[in-house]
Amino acid sequence: MRSILANKKVETKDRQWLRSAEVRQMLGISAGTLQNLRINGTLPYQKIGGTMYYRSEDIETMMKGRAGHG
Template sequence: MLSQRTDESTAKQWLRSAEVRKMLGISPGTLQNLRVNGTLPYRKIGGSMFYARQDIERMMKGGSVNG
């Protein structure tokens, strides 16, 4: 039963900064700019930043992330 899961259901929903930078091929400064200007929403838990995979995908498709 577990082996029948789809890739989408097993994909992580929340990504850390390093994973997002690698996925998008961007520098830490570029990721910070995306956070600061509100292009990419994030959650800070403790000292770590987390990003929702669906927000990243929506941003890459050119859709509005915040609305």
Template sequence: MQVEIITKDDLRQFKTELLNDIKAIVKPQEKIKEWLKSAEVRKMLNISPGTLQNLRINGTLRYTKIGGMMYYKLEDITKLLEGGQP
């Protein structure tokens, strides 16, 4: 049986490599927004501000108003695109 001596430098190098490996595995994927602003929704659906307003008024697309900004759930937009009601 052969004996190997491990130094503090070896442990530091191992720690660095281990942390890099863990970061690569756990690296957060591109964060997907849960709430979108009006401009983002219009761009996604390729619609005008008036059309988006009509979707709000007739209840086709739910929204939340905070201050002067309107926010839309990505889940509701996805359902709308799939043909179902949000």
């Protein structure tokens, strides 16, 4: 089971665009927290059809910025 999860992490890390569920799992946040990040402009996104996508680069930038605020 661990090898499956490890492979999944590698897959998301190598992709440029991630879906909401992947971002929530990666950051360990709720859907509401992710919505707040969208609303206040902390995490840019693109909506295609009914699905929201987030750039891996934007997530990394946000996390680096938040690391300095603790």
